[in-house]
Amino acid sequence: xxxxxxxxxxxxxxxxxxxxxxxxxxxxxxxxxxxxxxxxxxxxxxxxxxxxxxxxxxxxxxxxxxxxxxxxxxxxxxxxxxxxxxxxxxxxxxxxxxxxxxxxxxxxxxxxxxxxxxxxxxxxxxxxxxxxxxxxxxxxxxxxxxxxxxxxxxxxxxxxxxxxxxxxxxxxxxxxxxxxxxxxxxxxxxxx
Numbered sequence: 001x002x003x004x005x006x007x008x009x010x011x012x013x014x015x016x017x018x019x020x021x022x023x024x025x026x027x028x029x030x031x032x033x034x035x036x037x038x039x040x041x042x043x044x045x046x047x048x049x050x051x052x053x054x055x056x057x058x059x060x061x062x063x064x065x066x067x068x069x070x071x072x073x074x075x076x077x078x079x080x081x082x083x084x085x086x087x088x089x090x091x092x093x094x095x096x097x098x099x100x101x102x103x104x105x106x107x108x109x110x111x112x113x114x115x116x117x118x119x120x121x122x123x124x125x126x127x128x129x130x131x132x133x134x135x136x137x138x139x140x141x142x143x144x145x146x147x148x149x150x151x152x153x154x155x156x157x158x159x160x161x162x163x164x165x166x167x168x169x170x171x172x173x174x175x176x177x178x179x180x181x182x183x184x185x186x187x188x189x190x191x192x
Contacts, residue, residue: 004070040120126161
């Protein structure tokens, strides 16, 4: 398998469309899911931001130095696109209806609806770091790079966001409480 670095080099040097297509194929699912969580269920806007992210990546490919993982660089671009969107709209992002998708079973749809609802309870920056940590599986150091914050601030933000979600779950005694808590604790063990 050709590495991301080699593909990115081909794109940067010669504008290789096939190399870029391979990069998009590898990373589009992760970026789309990340942006969908950040957008708290506004999937149409999230998909538009994902397209903007890959367009920006194509145009700026020569600026990726390879010091961080390619996926971290893409998440950084996606995060900035999200912040730009938020500034332009100057409103809090609200929950949108979650459309049925053929690739989702009933259980997955319920879990996704719950996850989007919970993410909608958080401030955008808290959604961002929590999504990167648990949905994208990024390390705290990688997250700090993406959001351009000190490592300690990222850890504190993740901790406070988890506390807020756990408090809401406890207060509302939702049936997914146990499952969601175990996912948060499992992810915490992976990032410790």
